[in-house]
Amino acid sequence: MEKTINQRVPTPLTKRNSLKRYIWKKRWLYLMCIPGLVYLILFHYVPMYGIMMAFQNFSFKKGIFGSPFNNFANFQELFGSQIFYRVLRNSLFLSITRLIFSFPVPIILALLINEIRSKVYKRMAQTLMYLPHFLSWVVLGGIVVNMLSMTDGLVNDLIAASGGQKINFLGSVDWFRTVIIGSHIWKEAGWGTIIYLSALTAINPEYYEAAKVDGANRFQQTLYITLPGISGTIVIMLILAIGGLMNNGFEQIFLFKNNLNQSVAEVFETYVYQVGIAGGRYSYSTAVGLFKNVVGAVLVFSSNLIAQKLGQPSFYS
């Protein structure tokens, strides 16, 4: 069929024919799309179709096409259960406190790095503070757990040596969020400075010259030139962080969660794993995951929309 199109060059151009000819002309470009398309459908859209399980009483033997639908029974159970509200509260409370405490750190660090004139000092400091970003959560979590442990932990040894009471950092409800947020800052705050540092380089140096002539000191320069200069970046990073409030990161939480701190440590990701994969309640846990994903998608989508309204050039298209 394609051959005939190629040979019959001067045929009257019906719409159909010209489309076929177009596709034939661009055939290599379309062929290139095939591997990505197969991946996209199989590993992204098939699982989205699998969300149907949330509305079924899914059983393995019958499969997704044979399992009986029970409509919203899973969601009724979900919204009627105490655990759901605890998980929701834990997830949001943890991510919001993390946002409050960890969001300003890279901004402050970037402002301070910007004040350092010595290139060598700057590069050495950056090399050290970017490193944790590239280490796995298992490694960083393993270091934290071993440093804070009651038996071998360096921190508790120090506390004991100075005459204090050992603290059960890992097995206590009170310390869980501190450990999570602290280790998060350790891993990501240094790396997070990069985006602000690149925003800082975009500020016109003439502003500073002018300010100096007008007698502004360094602190005033920071307040009136530097901060306004990166405020756009700050706002956009904040909006994007708000878009991710439903995510707490399985890999980190799962390491620190144990029987003693479970009442504050159980978040959506770990709960879905616990009930679904470990507990085998597939339909119910799919419903939990769907709730999380829908709320998360609404947050991400609206925060992106706001970011674009504020003049962030569209990242897509």
Add this chain to the structure above:
Amino acid sequence: MPGKRSAVRKTADEYVISGFSHLIVGVFALLCFIPILLVIIYSFTPYDLYLKNHFDFFPSRLTLDAYRMVTNYRYIWTGYGNTLYITFFGSILSLIVLVLTGYPLSKKDLKGRNVYMTLWIITMFFSGGMIPNYFLIRTLGLLNNRWSLILPGLVSCYNLILMKNYIQGLPGSLEEAALIDGANDLVVLVRIVLPLSAPILATLGLFTAVGYWNSYFNAIMYMTKRANWPLQLVLRELLFESAVNEMTAMDERVSTPFLLKMASIVVATVPIMCIYPFLQKYFMTGLALGGVKE
């Protein structure tokens, strides 16, 4: 105002701010690095010295005892093998699909391109979630197969957009000349676009490799047999559960679980440390490249 005296001479407040900045940045950088340094020191510390004083950060002797025991542990090696396999094939395949997909998507006037792009972007906002993904892998018969850790996260939409934007930023004149000479799009991609894309490919390849090396979430769902575990999962069992006792049971006097854990961390992290200088070289350019549009 002191600032008026001279633009060259440092004023008092500049000294204060500069000193303060050096101090805080230096302290933060050291706080980030010291725990890692301590792990390395402890991993070489002899057991008897550690017993005498936990805070001996400059041990008078160094030993490889802990490393000997860790490297005798079978699952360290199966884990290494699995992780190397996943990292190598995952990164290569990821780059191939990224290039093949990014190139047609960089052609703004290609029919159907916007629909395809939208399909990708949707994946940034919404996903099937843990359980449907688990069933997909199970249905495909990939449980306990290393490809279950490679395929699901093969291409991220974020990387695809960086790739596409980079190709769009390349000068189009070479491509056009080749097309006029009768080369097809595949030849143009391989001969012209690919060599020009080396910087972004290096950047995305390194970051993808680090991602594969470090993750354990999929493995915890899909790998039920220990021999199939990637390194991070083996390490998790050593550090967080009591698997480390399997090593010490053989010879209690040579080491203690704590020192063995420290050595395991080093063993599992050496490759990342080795490529860290390259990562540093590329991530700045990588970020700069991704930001460029048009």
